[in-house]
Amino acid sequence: QAQLVESGGGLVQPGNSLTLSCASSLLNLDTLTVAWFRQAPGKERERMACIWPDANTYYADSVKGRFAISRDNAKNTVYLHMNSLKPEDTAVYFCAADRAPYCSNDGSGVDYWGEGTLVTVSS
Numbered sequence: 369q370a371q372l373v374e375s376g377g378g379l380v381q382p383g384n385s386l387t388l389s390c391a392s393s394l395l396n397l398d399t400l401t402v403a404w405f406r407q408a409p410g411k412e413r414e415r416m417a418c419i420w421p422d423a424n425t426y427y428a429d430s431v432k433g434r435f436a437i438s439r440d441n442a443k444n445t446v447y448l449h450m451n452s453l454k455p456e457d458t459a460v461y462f463c464a465a466d467r468a469p470y471c472s473n474d475g476s477g478v479d480y481w482g483e484g485t486l487v488t489v490s491s
Contacts, residue, residue, distance in 0.1 A: 371392055372465060383453065385452075387450065388450070395444075401418060401468065403465075404463060405464060406459035406461045407484075413475050414430075415472070417436075417437040419446060434452045446463065453487075457487065458490070
């Protein structure tokens with residue numbers, strides 16, 4: 369059983385928005401550092417955003433101002449709100465969580481991973 373489950377992916381037209389969710393029935397996400405990564409075909413995994421237990425956040429330059437990461441502790445869920453989507457945002461998006469207050473830039477050493485959700489931006 370996956371410890372993190374992503375949802376919300378799909379096909380969206382350029383310029384539109386999509387919100388991804390990362391939930392867990394096994395982990396208390398409010399105590400973990402949670403990150404969103406993505407991996408496009410033929411490309412390396414890329415860190416998009418991180419949120420720490422104190423709600424501090426980090427964004428990659430490529431998505432700063434377009435994407436927002438947030439938590440709903442009551443629902444034990446972390447979200448990635450994606451706006452002004454571009455075809456180059458097409459990728460499989462993964463949720464990752466770490467017990468340490470550390471947001472890995474390449475995903476190495478992360479404690480928990482989801483299986484990913486596909487986002488396709490195309491007209």
